[in-house]
Amino acid sequence: MTCELAYHRARSLLRSLRQAASQAFTLSGTTGISNAGSQHTGTPAAAVKKRISDKVMNAITDPKIKQICAELNNTPDENVFSLAQGIGEVLKWTLWYRAQQVGTSMTVSTMKMSRLLDDAINSYYSGNATVKFLKDFKYGFLKTGYDMVRHDPTYIPNSGAVGPAIDALEHILKETFPV
Secondary structure, eight states: OOOOHHEEEEEEEEEEHHHHHHHEEOTTTTSSSEEETEEOSOSSSSOOOSOOHHHHHHHOOOHHHHHHHHHHHHTTTTHHHHHHHHHHHHHHHHHHHHHHHHOOOGGGGGOHHHHHHIIIIIIIOOOOHHHHHHHHIIIIHHHHHHHHHHOOOOOOGGGTTHHHHHHHHHHHHHHHSSS
16 A cells, blocks of 8 residues: 555545544533533533644644644544544645755646655745754654554554654744744
């Protein structure tokens, strides 16, 4: 199975998980959150924290990347698969943005994450940390995300699994959109 096919299967799975999660959680007025019939009061069930800083968000000039980053910032920690998908989407469109800046023969219809990563590692970025992070995405995080879904149907990762990837993504965004 190719990485691209695995990416699309994982994306489809994430979409269906997100839809199921949104159907399971409904707001119940001021009394709290209702989750499958049980009432919770006080603190919200899904704590949301900023992942991409305001400083970086304000520097992003591409509206699509900015929107996906805003969605990533608003995704609850419990939605790990949605976080992983959001990271991949931000990375893909950030690398596409950079490819257009430096010039590429790729078109949107022929754009593949593997080629974007290869080109970015070899020519789009010069910072050692950025190149290292891109290699981590290519050989580590993206493979791990695929493996966590593929190899163990009972494994459900927590948000700690995506924390380092979010830090790396923010660094790549800073180099693409100087702060």
